[in-house]
Amino acid sequence: MTAAPKARTEGGADGGKVGALAVNEVTRRFGDYTAVDSVSFEIGPGELLALVGASGSGKTTTLRMAAGYEVPDAGTVTLGGNDITRVPPERRGFGMVFQHYALFPHMPVEDNVAFGLEARGVNKVDRLTKARAALANVGLEGAGSRAIQSLSGGEQQRVALARAMVIEPRALLLDEPLSNLDPTLRHTMRDDLRAMLRRVGVPALFVTHDQEDAFAIADRIALLQKGKLLQVGTPEELYHAPISREVAAFIGRGAIVPAVDKGKGATVTIGGVARELSVTRPKGAPEQFAEAYVLLRPDTLEMSRGAGVLAWRGRVINRRFAGNIIVYRIQLADGVTVEVETASGEAREDDNVSVSPLKGPFPLVPG
């Protein structure tokens, strides 16, 4: 209570300069279960990193270690190079937005936003002035005296964001910030969120199970599965150059089919029909994989009715109209099922069709 506001936060660079937030080989176990297994990444000032994974992948636990709510069993968390692993959340000075926002139901909007300043001993006039400014920043000017219960989901999310930003955080952490919004609101909030996070200029880490959100907002994505970090990279890298079958299977849609790696290209043989494909390799991969797979995405294949000579033959098992495109699910030989997107489609279910790869290049991953 009596400590000077500045002295309360520990670690990090001095003089208000922001530093990078990093987790280094952090591990967290709950009993016999390893929730997070030696995960590392670094987020630079002003950078937006999305932690993506299915539920139970350890993404929230990782976020909570970065925030200080969990202490890793091994590994460190650093800010601007200083070890903050054991600094409790109340002295980290991070801004956090919780999945269900965690707004205090017994306080009006402006008291919620001003709470962090109140905790820092800022006087009432100053903190309310700042809180109102922060509310204006998220497009909620004049909403200060409203009750939390009267806000819509989108408004609650903005209040949570304003509350996290008003303390001039040294890092921003967001747990599924968009998952409680309806689809339309979600799309506009994506853009707003990205703009706001960039403006603050501190490392921002957000957790999401939705890769579309991650693609739309993040500078880089860290993909987690069963507590292990599979790949960190830009959305483009993860989409076009996944480093493993797991990443290829998780990011985007597509069929993963065995291929023979020829160094420059790769050969895919389905039902006795072999096709030579140009490929992209993961960053830093060897010249040639002993065992390899190619990722066939729906927009890299074409389909025609009847039997083409050099095409893979198959049968339409499902047709889905999606507005600008039509998506066909096609059963090929050798137990391979692919999806093909076309702009126009006259094929029906049970029709025999032939499928050919377009120009590529196709992502190649090791077996």
Added chain:
Amino acid sequence: MRSSLRAQSWIIAFPVIALLLWSVVYPNAAVIAGSFENGLGHWREFAASPADREALQTSIVISVASVFASLAIGIPLAFLLGRFEFPGRRLLRAVATLPAALPPLVGVIAFLFLYGESGVVTRAVQHTLGMAHAPWQLKGVGAIVFVHAYTMYVYVFLFVSAGLERFDATLDEAASGLGASTWQRLRRVTLPLLMPAVAGSALLVFMNALGSFSAPYVFGGGLRVLSTQILASKTNGAMGLAYVETTVLALSAVAGLALFRWLDRKRKYTLASKGGRSRRTIRSRRIQILTSVASAIIVIGLVLPHLMVVLVSFARDGVWTTQVLPPEYTLENYRRLFSESELWRPITNSVSMALIATAANLVVCFLAAYLIVFRRFRGRGLLELLVALPWAIPATAIALGLAATFNRNDLLTARILLVGTFWILPVAYFIRDIPLVASAVESSLRQMDASLEDAARGLGASWLLTMRRVILPAARPGLVAGGLLAAVTAVGEFVASVVLYTHSNRPISMEILAQLRALAFGTSAAYSVLLIFLVLLMTLAARSFEERVA
């Protein structure tokens, strides 16, 4: 269809509402009317009597002090057990609600045996310190508040524990992430959000303490409170004054209720139940030892009254005088209870009266709850009010109302003679337990999907079949829990009994008091043990019934 359903609602509702108006509203209205029977004469008498002014003041002082004492014990205990892990936590959790299992008068007697002038603890301290007199006296406001705190903190503990369990742990995390210290979080987030639980339990303690009779009656010394004053006036034949005192007592209760509602008026939020947080293990070895020692002391303090009653029940009557512990032990007390018909009588009385009252509660409250939850009709609001009303009226007031109303047969004014008969006590128990059973059944029925009734009837089931196969099974958990609570309170009931009993229908509680007055401590303790045993038996019966059916 709609109108026939509404007509049917009224056919069921009419007798229920009529019964409640007759048994709950009418007697209390009669008391209020009686207080004005000679204009403002009785009220002037009340205002002029220093004893009555003192009684009112003492009642309120005791109630408010009981609230604060219960909060002071209940809140820290709920936090300790809800938020921390330490050696001995499970044991403490297991005995923390034990005082509530003690029938009110038995708790008072246990305290008398322990801390009274010739109590075990008192004597032990006296002997150890070599004092000539008892180091304290178990008398007056302090003694009453002491007993109240012991038995009533359980409400606070249960309410606050439930609140803590439903407390959204991320709110606490959000506050700490924003830089709030432990103390700031407690003051600005946790406690404000627990206020509904704190206020609810405080109200419960206030109402109980205000209507409490046994502690003031036994420990009061010369102290006057409203509830004992009412009985004194009635015994002296000053019925007019008793009516005024009863009205004042009931008004105080209603005023307390209104005050709490007003204090709680601004709250618009409810606690979201997103799972509590895990308990924190106490790391510091020093604090761990301190906590365990403290919890061991609390456990002993909580169990001691029960143990004491059991011990004294084996003491030979009349030989325990100046020793710390009773010098001679015997099974004689129990043998006499079971073999002498005069001594056995109160037990059969209590059991049969409790069962009759509970059966009536189950029928009436089931119908009322069904109507309140599933039917829309004029008079539903009235029914809800009638069902909750006995809760706001202290038991002494209910009893005096019955005494004033059902004292003669008079068809014109809808009076029948119950006073002096066996039936007056079951009726009193029935009225006291209406809110308890009705709210238990209501909450069971509210969990049922309302469209189930429509679905059953859509499948061609008659109203009776729907009742039997759909509604009753849904209400069962509430009926069992509410019925158990009603039976348990009725079998040990004291406050209304002391106003209304006769020698032939005297319940166990009155016999305990009579034996105590005759200084037959062993016998009165044996009755107390038997009462605890009956409560245990009913609980087990209800549980095995639930297990067999569910």
